[in-house]
Amino acid sequence: MREPEFTYRFVPVRLRELDAERGDLLVIPLFEDDCPPSGLAGLVDWRMDGLLSRIRVATLHPDQENPHYSGLVLGPFAATVDEKLIFPPGRFLPFRMVMVYGLGPKARYDGQRYREVARNLLQTLSSMTVAEVALQLPGWSPAGVPARRACDVFLTELVAVKRKGLSVPKALCFIEDLESQAEMEERIREILGGR
Secondary structure (H helix, E strand, O other): OOOOEEEEEEOOHHHHHHHHEEEEEEEEEOOOOOOOOOOHHHHHHHHHHOOHHHHHHHHHHHOOOHHOOOOOOOOOOOOOOOOOOEEEEOOOOEEEEEEEEEEEEHHHOOOOHHHHHOOOHHHHHHHHHOEEEEEEOOOOOOOOOHHHHHHHHHHHHHHHHHHHOOOOOOOEEEOOOHHHHHHHHHHHHHOOOOO
């Protein structure tokens, strides 16, 4: 197989490693019923002084006045399917932009929905023309998709977007737990011809 048209690396879901990353965009998947946020969303929420939690509270309880959430600049974000919230992280994270990507309700999320979200997410990234993207694959574990399969589906959708003549990121940083990283990297190496 010829040289891949993108580079990739893996980092664990830990703030120290996330702080060492750089890039155009950090993509954070979020279920609408994941309150408070967990996983990568939970780490980013903690780092950004509860920003995602404040947005969720403002969305779920718009009629409640809470002095701790006054001055919230971002609007409501329900995290419905394919809903996007894009903002600059300022001094909190080393990325130019952050995109929270809605996955809808966790109970309705399955392997088919994972594939659709991966496709839609990649088309969104194509329209943004971002070169360096860090992301956690969107909800594969709650959907019951094995790590190898999740990676396979994502790369299949990436190739499909590329074949349409659309732009894809040149560098991908997968933010996943260590056990999943090993399985995903093995699958990527197989896809790229054993390298």
